[in-house]
Amino acid sequence: MTATVTRDTPAGRTRPVRRRPVSGYRLQERRAGWLFVAPAVIVLVVFLFAPIVMAAWVSLLDWNGQSSPFSGEAEFVGLSNYQSLLADAGLLRGDFMLSVRNTLYYVLFNVTGVVVLSFVLALAVNSYVLRGRSFFRTVFYFPAITSSVAISVLFLFLFQGSGVVNVVLSWVGIDGPTWFTDPRGVLHIVLGWAGVDAAPGALADTTVGGLSLWNWLSGPSVAMCALIALTIWASSGTFMLFFLVGLQDIPVELEEAAAIDGASAWQRFRHLTLLLMRRSIVLVITLALISSWQVFDQVFILSQGAPAKTTLTPAYISYVRSFGDGQFGVGAAVAFVLFAIIIVLTLVQRWVGRERRA
Amino acid sequence: MRHFPRTPLAVATAVATATLLAACGSGFDDSDDGGSGEPSEASGGDTGEPASLTVMIGSSGEAETVAVQEATARWADETGNEVEVIPAQDLVQQLQQGFAGGNPPDLFYVSPDRFRMFAEGGSLYPYGDQIEDAEDIYQSLRDAFTYEDELYCAPKDGGVHALVIDTEAWAAAGLTEADYPQDWDQLASVAQTLTADGRVGLAFTGDYNPVGSFMLAGGGFFVNDDQTEVTADTPENLATLEYLEQNMDAGSFAFAPNIDAAWGGEALGSGKSAMTIEGAWIVGALQNDFPDRQWTAVPMPAGPGGQASTAFTNCWGIAADSENQAAAVDLVNFLIAPEEQQAFAEAFGPIPSRAGLADWNAETFPEKAAFAEGMETARSQVAVPGFESVLADFNTQLEGMAAGTVTPEQALQALQTNGEAVLTQE
Numbered sequence A: 001m002t003a004t005v006t007r008d009t010p011a012g013r014t015r016p017v018r019r020r021p022v023s024g025y026r027l028q029e030r031r032a033g034w035l036f037v038a039p040a041v042i043v044l045v046v047f048l049f050a051p052i053v054m055a056a057w058v059s060l061l062d063w064n065g066q067s068s069p070f071s072g073e074a075e076f077v078g079l080s081n082y083q084s085l086l087a088d089a090g091l092l093r094g095d096f097m098l099s100v101r102n103t104l105y106y107v108l109f110n111v112t113g114v115v116v117l118s119f120v121l122a123l124a125v126n127s128y129v130l131r132g133r134s135f136f137r138t139v140f141y142f143p144a145i146t147s148s149v150a151i152s153v154l155f156l157f158l159f160q161g162s163g164v165v166n167v168v169l170s171w172v173g174i175d176g177p178t179w180f181t182d183p184r185g186v187l188h189i190v191l192g193w194a195g196v197d198a199a200p201g202a203l204a205d206t207t208v209g210g211l212s213l214w215n216w217l218s219g220p221s222v223a224m225c226a227l228i229a230l231t232i233w234a235s236s237g238t239f240m241l242f243f244l245v246g247l248q249d250i251p252v253e254l255e256e257a258a259a260i261d262g263a264s265a266w267q268r269f270r271h272l273t274l275l276l277m278r279r280s281i282v283l284v285i286t287l288a289l290i291s292s293w294q295v296f297d298q299v300f301i302l303s304q305g306a307p308a309k310t311t312l313t314p315a316y317i318s319y320v321r322s323f324g325d326g327q328f329g330v331g332a333a334v335a336f337v338l339f340a341i342i343i344v345l346t347l348v349q350r351w352v353g354r355e356r357r358a
Numbered sequence B: 001m002r003h004f005p006r007t008p009l010a011v012a013t014a015v016a017t018a019t020l021l022a023a024c025g026s027g028f029d030d031s032d033d034g035g036s037g038e039p040s041e042a043s044g045g046d047t048g049e050p051a052s053l054t055v056m057i058g059s060s061g062e063a064e065t066v067a068v069q070e071a072t073a074r075w076a077d078e079t080g081n082e083v084e085v086i087p088a089q090d091l092v093q094q095l096q097q098g099f100a101g102g103n104p105p106d107l108f109y110v111s112p113d114r115f116r117m118f119a120e121g122g123s124l125y126p127y128g129d130q131i132e133d134a135e136d137i138y139q140s141l142r143d144a145f146t147y148e149d150e151l152y153c154a155p156k157d158g159g160v161h162a163l164v165i166d167t168e169a170w171a172a173a174g175l176t177e178a179d180y181p182q183d184w185d186q187l188a189s190v191a192q193t194l195t196a197d198g199r200v201g202l203a204f205t206g207d208y209n210p211v212g213s214f215m216l217a218g219g220g221f222f223v224n225d226d227q228t229e230v231t232a233d234t235p236e237n238l239a240t241l242e243y244l245e246q247n248m249d250a251g252s253f254a255f256a257p258n259i260d261a262a263w264g265g266e267a268l269g270s271g272k273s274a275m276t277i278e279g280a281w282i283v284g285a286l287q288n289d290f291p292d293r294q295w296t297a298v299p300m301p302a303g304p305g306g307q308a309s310t311a312f313t314n315c316w317g318i319a320a321d322s323e324n325q326a327a328a329v330d331l332v333n334f335l336i337a338p339e340e341q342q343a344f345a346e347a348f349g350p351i352p353s354r355a356g357l358a359d360w361n362a363e364t365f366p367e368k369a370a371f372a373e374g375m376e377t378a379r380s381q382v383a384v385p386g387f388e389s390v391l392a393d394f395n396t397q398l399e400g401m402a403a404g405t406v407t408p409e410q411a412l413q414a415l416q417t418n419g420e421a422v423l424t425q426e
Helices: A010-014 A024-058 A080-086 A091-126 A133-145 A148-158 A164-171 A186-193 A201-205 A222-249 A252-260 A265-276 A278-293 A297-302 A314-324 A328-352 B006-033 B062-079 B091-101 B112-120 B139-144 B167-172 B184-194 B208-217 B235-249 B264-269 B281-289 B325-335 B338-348 B355-364 B366-371 B387-403 B408-425
Strands: B052-057 B082-087 B107-110 B154-160 B162-166 B200-204 B253-255 B273-278 B295-299 B310-318
Touching: A024 A328, A080 A091, A080 A328, A091 A133, A091 A222, A091 A278, A091 A314, A091 A328, A091 B387, A133 A222, A148 A164, A148 A222, A148 A297, A186 A222, A222 A265, A222 A278, A222 A297, A252 A265, A265 A278, A278 A328, A297 A314, A314 A328, A314 B091, A314 B387, B052 B062, B052 B091, B052 B325, B062 B082, B062 B325, B062 B338, B091 B107, B091 B112, B107 B112, B107 B325, B112 B310, B139 B154, B139 B310, B154 B325, B154 B338, B162 B167, B162 B264, B162 B366, B184 B200, B184 B235, B184 B273, B200 B264, B208 B235, B208 B273, B208 B310, B208 B387, B235 B253, B235 B387, B235 B408, B253 B387, B264 B273, B264 B281, B273 B281, B281 B366, B295 B366, B310 B325, B325 B338, B338 B355, B355 B366, B387 B408
Parallel strands: B052 B082, B052 B107, B200 B253, B200 B273
Antiparallel strands: B107 B310, B154 B310, B162 B273, B162 B295
């Protein structure tokens, strides 16, 4: 798993790897080792690596999903699925670029939101002043054990045009939008208030992947904001646990020592807790990043990409192209491009968040 | 522990690997013998051996599931075969898994928009020539399941769009039965009359189905008759979209989502609109969710191209890989026989696919008569594989049209371009 935080052990870095002739006893031991890991390795190979290789093969085919992809009935089309996804101007590339834009905003706001919220929750339930901590731990963790389908349906009702959210907003004089039908990006809405309704020439004319910069910079749509709120709420409980574990690893003596030295509560938090929590934070960001890019079920239940494709995500395109249009090759290609995006972004994120040594 | 006994180790590993491989690879091996479209030798109906059939349905609910179970049980009792009915959670996905794995259910629902994908893929066993009294089934429904001049499967029900009217709002606006709109001008004018504070005259789901019915009445459609060319960007379609746009701008037409209703039925039921356009499925939904709403359904008003609508249907598909094709055909003939279709209509409300039952339907269920009228001239949904994404994009264009960000010309041009891209790949 990319998610586990590893550190180079000093020994591993200083001792050069040397190949020595293996003695008979060692050989026996090595075989025993393989025997013991064999069940896990077999399961991994059969249910993880083999399907990945199969999917990679499918992404090179024009396969309708109605025969075996290995029987030779499906035509081999090389990289043309990837080409129509990334290079050729058309509906598929347009949809895919929109979905990447949507998901970029989704990831940005969701990861930020979930890290902040779950950290705050963890601090709260870890604090000594809070009464009934175990009760609150359970309450905050509750969304995580509820099915995402149930949560999605609940949010659908909350965010209806005449739903609870808008009723509450109306109490303070705000005329709430029809959340799941409003396709406008929030940045565009804000710019509209400032009098900028149409795209400035440079932004409208410059296109990246067939989508104008103006459209790239739309911000998440109102509907997407509701989705983001849903995910932040639903996943914060799980990540709270990660943070809680990290917080409980911090020795109380350190806090006390800092307090005796005269550090204020903020200083203790800023210079002690945050620094010691670095590994937890990096871990949570990594996990949240990966799961955000794969967002599917909420979209599938709540919006199916509507309104105006502003909640379209790569995972949903992969599904619709495969099962809706019978283009499983395209669907697999989308999945692999998504895989590549996740790998690259996770590496970048881990590089940024790496532990630097003085 | 110096010496590991090697032979048991090797055997254990081999067994474990083989078991795992067999578990996930079983489907791929048997698919080679299928796909030929020939009835298998071992068919239960021929040899007299009892066959065991699996029937997979995309059920609308408990009533439908029970009705199908009871009907298939009657057939099983008569013929001595066995039938298992599986209500699918996601029919298309589960069918695809069956096809890809080479072990699909014997009998299953097929919708027109998926039909051609399955037919082209060689997954369906064409049994059109074995359907009893096939001529009695509406031509438009048979057309929906005809591929390369061959009827593949028997339509199990049918229906068209109708104009559903809130009769209380209708009477309150001073309108009578004589005012039921016959053409688009009248439709626009009654919609205007019915529009009031918090209520639009006509609201319908803003997707390609009702808009497609309008296009048909306007003399156009998405594709030509044999679905080989995209005919989106035509003057007829443009006039249709402009008609809709004008009335939406006037505030008397609306897409249901824009007035905070999920679909046309909810718009009408909740009183947010006085009229809507839906198929026969609205009957049950209104009875369940809005039992107090008084309504009636009349045929779609005629446009410049005459009276027309999209036809909605499903057929009983038989898998090309099925080992019990003869028995399955026998079961289908049993299920689409007039008596059984009547039983289905009474149990959960589908409109029979047989023209011979039209009068019976109109007498027994007068409220549903409009959903069966004009079935002869209706057009089936677009069946071109890959058109789902194209039409989904058209839905987005329609949303834009309702919001005023997309012109009708742009919407049709996008549809034309995207549709042509799919058809040239065919």
